Amino acid sequence: MAATDSAQSSWGIRRMVRGIGSILKAQLVGTNASEDVEVCDSFDLLDGEMREVSLGEGRGKALLSKVNGTHYATSHLCPHAKAPLVKGTISKDGRIVCPWHGACFSATTGDIEESPSIDALHSFPVKEANGKVYVEVSNWEHVKQGRRIPKCVKRRGDAKATVVIVGGGGAGFAAAETLRLEGFNGKIVLLTSEPYLPIDRPKLSKSMKTTASKIALRDAAHYETMQIDVRLSSRVTRVNTKTRAVEYVSTNNEPPAPFDLTYSFLILASGTVPRVLKGSAGFKNVHTLRTVSDSNAIEDAVQLARETAMLQDANAKPNLVIVGTGFIGMEAAAAFSKTCNVTVIGSTPFKQSLGDQVGLAMAKLHESNGVSLKLNIGIQALEADGGDGSQVGHVVLNDGQRIAVQVLVAGIGSIPATDYLTDSGICVDSDGGVSVDTSTRVSGHENVFAVGDIARYPYHITGESVRVEHWAVAQNQGRTAAQNIMRLISAYDPSSVTLIPFTAIPFFWTVQYGKSLRFAGHAKNFDEIYVDGSLDVANLSFVAYYACEGRILAISSMGGDPIVAHGSELIRLGKMPGLDAVKGGLDILGLSL
Missing domain, CATH: 3.30.390.30 (FAD/NAD-linked reductase, C-terminal dimerisation domain)
Structure with a gap:
């Protein structure tokens, strides 16, 4: 009996030790214990192929790629919008392209190669042994996170170089962050006329009511960590290229307080402002869409009109008229199609970008969702309502139609915000854009770059000089400008430096219904x-x-x-x-x- 009791006790101790060991192993795996996870056979993937692989039940996945005979593993979802990268494409030079929005990553390192993603992929070591492929995971939080926020060089107190960035949109944001990522240790000042940190602007026309913090690209702590001096509500009034100075006013002050900055390099990324609908001045119910306040003002106006209409009929909808059939107008139409009687006035939707055939198909999609389209009919006049004359009551078309309206949104395009360049020595094109060379540098100004919606650049595929107002193009140009500034700073003889050409292929998207x-x-x-x-x-x-x-x-x-x-x-x-x-x-x- 004693022997049996002793054996049972010994077995119980061994079982307890194994249990404790399993718990400790699980705890270590959840933190920083390195573990090799078998994911496939060595010959399962051919060169230029990728596969989503499991790292264990409930423990996440990785994207396994094969480039030039070597296996690589990264996060499996695009950090921008969680698209499964395995459904995208991979090139022989190891470039992974997201299927949804065109973000590009290096299969070998996980680094961003092209926006719109602002975070890189985590990269995991891969081993091969005995005909098997193993992914090494040393931090399981990286598997869970699926994104790698850039760790950048910080400013040195004795560094003399200063880069001033005019504009807090996608281009300005990307330029500032890329400078730090590329090793710039000088001062970075980002001047934005908006009262909030850089936002993911495409979201404004897709969901309307929002807050700046909800769609911010980064929070304030991030800019502090990266030592990027973001100056909000700062409207640039003048640039002097001879003295290398930027003058601006802080609209937080009353009256606005003037300031000036000197720069070593200047990046112009001031974006555009909406075109104003002819005859709309003074009407309080006419809106444009560019900022968070614009988006919220439209939503608030629609809500007020809805409540007013429902006082007469519980099922009534307000009349929303949208002038313009580009991306702003048609996305706004889709956003309000269920809550408003929406009428869109303009040419064939997306005709300039997508052509008549696709544009007419998109028109039918909108009509099938209750939107009324008045195509290729000009506006004769905006008629005031019967009140104090501060509201548009009807839109009168050239064929005599009168369309009742409670809220009017004008999405008729935009113009470059470059008024501040008058007398700067920088040549401004007839449409307000700024022409640059293949590196995004302004002609005749070795230390000035222009990027984003204002930049007219040589498109390398066709040789045309183009200005493209798309989010990803702006971000990618900001990255290119920052990389070239770093080349110039690092060079012993800047005049002999070969700058990086901007060669990104424009990529845009829209989601409707x-x-x-x-x-x-x-x-x-x-x-x-x-x-x-x-x-x-x-x-x-x-x-x-x-x-x-x-x-x-x-x-x-x-x-x-x-x-x-x-x-x-x-x-x-x-x-x-x-x-x-x-x-x-x-x-x-x-x-x-």
Whole structure:
């Protein structure tokens, strides 16, 4: 009996020790214990392929890629909007492209190669042994987070260089952060006319009512950590390139207080301002959309109109008129289609970017969701209501139609915000833009760069001089300008430096009624569109190719992921086939990158 009791006691102790060991191992794995996780066989992936692999039940996933015979592992979701990267594309040079919004990452390091993501992917070591592939995880929080916020060089007190950035949009934000990421240890001052930190501006037209903090790209603590001096409510009034000075006023003060800064390098990223609808001055119910306050003002006006209408009829909806059929106008129409009687006035939706065929299909999508479209009919007048004359009561069209309105939103385009460059020595184009070279540097000014919506740059694919007002283009240009400034600062002889050319392929997107449309490339002068798929509103799923003299310059799609991401890479690499080949049935997804 004693022997049996002793054996049972020994077994119990061993079981308890194993249990404690398992608990300790689990705790260590949850923190910093390194663990090799078997994910596949060595020959499961071919070069240029990727696969989403499990790191254990309930422990997360990784993206496994194979580039030039070597396996690499990174986070598996795009940090920008959580798109599964495995559904995107990978090129032979190890570049992963997100299928949704075109963000690009290095498969080998996880680093950002192109925006709109502002965070990189985590990268995990990979080992091969006995015909198996193992992903080494030393910090399981990195698997859970799925994003790597940049750790940047901080400012040195004795560093003399100062970079001043005019504008707090996507371009200015990307420039400031990239400077630190690239090793700049001088002073960075970002001047923004807005009263809040840089925001994810595309979200304004997609959801309306919001707060600046909810859509902020980074919080205040991040800028403090990176030692980026963000000066809010700071409107630049003048630039003097001879003295290398920027003058601005702080609109937080009453009266506005003037200040000035001297710079070593200047980045102009001031963006655009909305065009004003002719005849709308003085009307309180006419709105434009550019800022958080604009977005909230539209939502508040609609809500007030809704409450007023419901006093007469509980089921009544207010009349919302939108002038303009670009992205701002059509996204606003979709956002309010369920709560308002929406009328849109303008040309064929997205005609300039997407062409008549796709534009008319988008028009039918809106009509099927209750939106009334008045296309290709000009506005004759805005009539005041019968009150004090401060509100538009009707929009009168050229054909005599009178459209009742409680809230009017004008989305008729924008103009570059460059008034402050008068007498600066910087040449401003007829449309208010600023022409730059391939490096985004302003001609005749070795230490001034212009990026984002104001920048007119040589598009390397066609040789055209273009100005592209898209979010990702602005971010990528900000990154390029910062990288080139670092090259100039680091060089012994700046005049001999070869600067990095801006070569990103424009990529934009819109989501309307739950359907995502993506576009890559630039085809301002396309002469032919070929549509593969259905433009019928009941089964809207297509790929459209935009060509000039048979050369495909751009591609758009709805329901065809990842074809736009793949097409973007084919354009970048010079591998996009001619339009005749596509018409003949060639599937571009079958072309290697």
